[in-house]
Amino acid sequence: MSPKAYRSKALELHPDKRGDDLNAHADFQKLLTSYEFLKDEKARKLFDSLTRVKREKLQCQAQQNSKQRNMMSDLEERERSAIFLDPNARDREEENRISGKLKEEIARIRAMHTS
Missing domain, CATH: 1.10.287 (Helix Hairpins)
Structure with missing residues (x-):
């Protein structure tokens, strides 16, 4: 200044x-x-x-x-x-998981009936 x-x-x-x-x-x-x-x-x-x-x-x-x-x-x-x-990926994974459990349950029931 x-x-x-x-x-x-x-x-x-x-x-x-x-x-x-x-x-x-x-x-x-x-x-x-x-x-x-x-x-x-x-x-x-x-x-x-x-x-x-x-x-x-x-x-x-x-x-x-x-x-x-x-x-x-x-x-x-x-x-x-x-x-x-892939917004449907989670839904597909859930379907596959449930489908796998269902197949296991069917296989278990068939095994019980065949014995």
């Missing part, structure tokens, strides 16, 4: 200029603290590097979330296709 920009903003936010605003003093103090912070080159560089790291972290998380969403949707699609690949 340049000194000229600070002075114009300070005139705008000064509590004497905004007597009816209850937050005028707090707003002016925030501006003053921010300006002092930005004037200190070492603090500004630390702040810039911190914001850069945070921004990169958010981008990385967004990419991971995107990958995770894609993986989840792929998994759900594969599950749906596996279930709906």
